[in-house]
Amino acid sequence: MTIRAAIYCRISQDRGGAGLGIARQEEDCRKLCERKGWEVVEVYTDNDVSAYSGAPRPAWQEMIRDVRDGQVNAVVCWHVDRLTRSPRELEDVIDLADRHGLELGTVSGEIDLATPTGRMIARMLGAAARHEAEHKAERQRRQRRQAAEAGKIAGGGKRPFGYEDDRITVRESEAEIIREGARRVLASESLASICRDWQKRGITTTAGIPWKPSALRRMLASARISGRREHTPRSSWETTRPLLGVIVADALWPGIISHEESDRLRALLSDPERRRRVEGSTRRSYLLSGILRCAKPREDGTPCGFGMVGRPRSGVPRYVCPNTPGTDACAGTATNAERTDAHVRDMILTALDSPAVRERLQRPDEEGSGLYEEIRADEEELEELARDFGSRKISRKEWMIARQSVEERLERNRAKLSKTSKATVLLDFVGTYEDMQERWEKLNDSQRRAIVTSVVRSIEVGPANPRKRWDPDRFIFDWIA
Ligand SMILES: [Zn+2]
Incomplete structure (x- = not known):
């Protein structure tokens, strides 16, 4: 055979x-x-x-x-x-x-x-x-874990942005860029907006390619730039490496930003709500979409309340209460976008040019400190609860109940953090009316939106007055005290 x-x-x-x-x-x-x-x-x-x-x-x-x-x-x-x-x-x-x-x-x-x-x-x-x-x-x-705990350099790949080939010496020209990026993100500017600006200025990654929001997010959220070593167990890499690892030690290399700034960035950049709020807004070319609210009364006398969006007519940019099928938007309000933007800018600059505002901004903000630790701890608790539920240590009902209170606290703390971060935008922006006007012209939409949303919650737009072409009284500002 x-x-x-x-x-x-x-x-x-x-x-x-x-x-x-x-x-x-x-x-x-x-x-x-x-x-x-x-x-x-x-x-x-x-x-x-x-x-x-x-x-x-x-x-x-x-x-x-x-x-x-x-x-x-x-x-x-x-x-x-x-x-x-x-x-x-x-x-x-x-x-x-x-x-x-x-x-x-x-x-x-x-x-x-x-x-x-x-x-x-x-x-x-x-x-x-x-x-x-x-x-x-x-x-x-x-070995990976020990290297991490010893604050040793993680090997492989290109040198990290901000450091020389030895991965220890700070490259000052790039360190300055990192500090700038950190400042701008903390000031609620979108990653996409920063990347566009860097691209214009010819700032690239160490691989020589333009910065993308995902890469910028990863860099700014890394503990590395604050001179700390973080460790991500391989087992937790599901499809991609998680944004945040566990900070295990001070690193051998010096930090470029402070621990506190880094903690803030890590909390902000890992917040899914921020992504929607800040990054989502970059696609909007209309400064005030979503901030303007239609206040036209319905038949029962209550205001429509729908968020207005940008819709040009015959090439003229306008904000309108949208005619969206399936919603109860009244589609009965419209306002010229350029004049509205200018009016809102003037109102906001006037409000900011006041001793009260300046005093409020200069008040040291004690509320902000310790927030990110709390946020991080709550996030970990949520993960742990999910694991406990997954491994049947607790029932679905127990999980839901425990989760709710943690989530509520998390939301409150994130709102607080975002508020204190916004105060930092304003701190750099606020000055005399003329100074602010000059600065405003240099800002992009994302930066302007950050300013607007740090002082007003929303702006109600009443029905047009048929006798006036332009009526500033239609706008009612809901100021953040
Ligand atoms: Zn409406």
Whole structure:
């Protein structure tokens, strides 16, 4: 009877690939078949999936099927650890040897699965390979963790922005850019707006490409720029690396921004609400969309209350109460966008040009300190609760109840933090009316929106007065005291 052999090759990272490229594995296996007088009917190759990780191996599955169907009655591989690292899979192979008389050929020494000794050797080799893989994974995990705790430099890739190639010396020209970015984000400017500005100024990442909001977000949220080492256990990387790791130590390199600024940035940038509020607004070319509210009375006398949006008519920019099907917007109010923007600007600059406002801004804000620790702690608690629910330590009802109070506190603290952060925008902006007018002209929409929303909650727009072309009395400001 001719022996019809299948050659099984596998690439994986776990042996450093030393001498075990696919071509080499196949060549050695073919030589072995030649020596034994076996006919090679098929070569099965799995790419880049570790037999240990449990990832599906399509070629392996196919080969096992072919063995069961009797098309193949020998399997040849380089070493047992190429074949499989899962004891269960090895038992499958041994079982096939029993029932179908499957023969096994390995280049690195003969194993006869038909004999008890051969099986024992196969099992031992399999167990040793598995142990090696587990041990190595554990060692790597421990090394990463220890390096993190020692504040050591995380290796690999390009040098981080703000530091020289040694990853320790601060590159002052870039450090200045980081500080600027941090200031602007804390002042409620959107990441997209900062990236656009940097692109205009030719500021790129260390890879020489323009900054994207996602990259900027990651950099500014990193503990690295505050001279601290953070650690993200690999197991928590689901699809992408989480934005925040755990800060485990002071790093060997100096910080570019303070710990406090970094904590604030981390809290703000990980807040999903901010994303909607600040980043969502960059697509808006109308400064006041959503801030203006339609106040036209309905039939029952209550105001419409719908957020007005930008809709040009015959090329003239306007804010309108939208005619959106499925909503109860009245679609009965419109106002010229340019004149409205100018009016709102004047009202806001006038309000800001007052001793009371300046005094309020200069009052040291004690409320802000400690907020980010509380926010972070609450976020962790939420995660823990979710885990407890996931592992059935608590019931769904218990989870919902516990979650609610944490979420409420979290929301309050985030609102507070956003308010104190907004005060920082104003601090840089506020001055005499003329100064502010000059500064206003230089701001982009995102920055202007940050100013507007830091002083007014919303602006009601009453119905148009048919006798007046422009009527500033239509606008009622809901000031933030
Ligand atoms: Zn309306």
